Every structure is written in C-alpha cells, then in structure tokens.
Amino acid sequence: MAKSPKDKPEKSKAADTKGQNSNALIASKLRGYYDTIIDEGTPSHLIDLLERLHEAELKAKK
Template structure:
C-alpha cells in the first residue's frame, strides 16, 4: 500500500517539473520575445553571399547551369 503523504510529495514534485517547461511560462515568454526580435532582423550580406556560393557549387556539381 502507498502512503498518502509519500504519494502527495511525488505528485507535487511532478507538478513542479511540468510547470517549469510550460511554453507560456516566464521562460517560454522570454525565449519567444528573443526569437521575435531575431526573426525580424535582416539577413547579413555576408551570409547571403555564402549561400549564393553554395548554390553555385551545387549547380556545378550536379551539372546544372
């Protein structure tokens, strides 16, 4: 038989663990705000140039024009 007090403490621990991963909790909201800021930033020209070079290399490797 399980002791009620022991079972309650296990449930409380589980509830605390579950709420710490709540996407609508304070950590989730803060991460979303960081993501929203980054999402609106322009892609750096250097990265765009590198992506274009990669596309060009892939076209050459596959025999495309």
C-alpha cells in the first residue's frame, strides 16, 4: 500500500527550533568572518596590480 504525503511524520517543534538555532549560529559566524575580512581592507600590492591592469586595458583599446 502506497503512503500518501499525509502519512509522513511531521517535525517536532523542538527539532524545528534546534534547526533555527543552528542556522542562526552559522549565520552569525559567517557574518563575523565576513566583517573581519572587510575590516582588513585591500592590500596595496593588489590595488597596484589592478591599476596597472586598468592602464594596460586602456592602452590596448587605443
């Protein structure tokens, strides 16, 4: 006999709350990592490289 979708066991509220807490913790950690990276800024050697690449593109278009 085939089971219908109604026969599936439903998640308990405790399991749902635990999942939400886990997601909130992961989101918080990721946000912290992202903020740390943003605060570090862009290294000067990378900015110099980007400027040289931009200049080379402008010269190539002429």
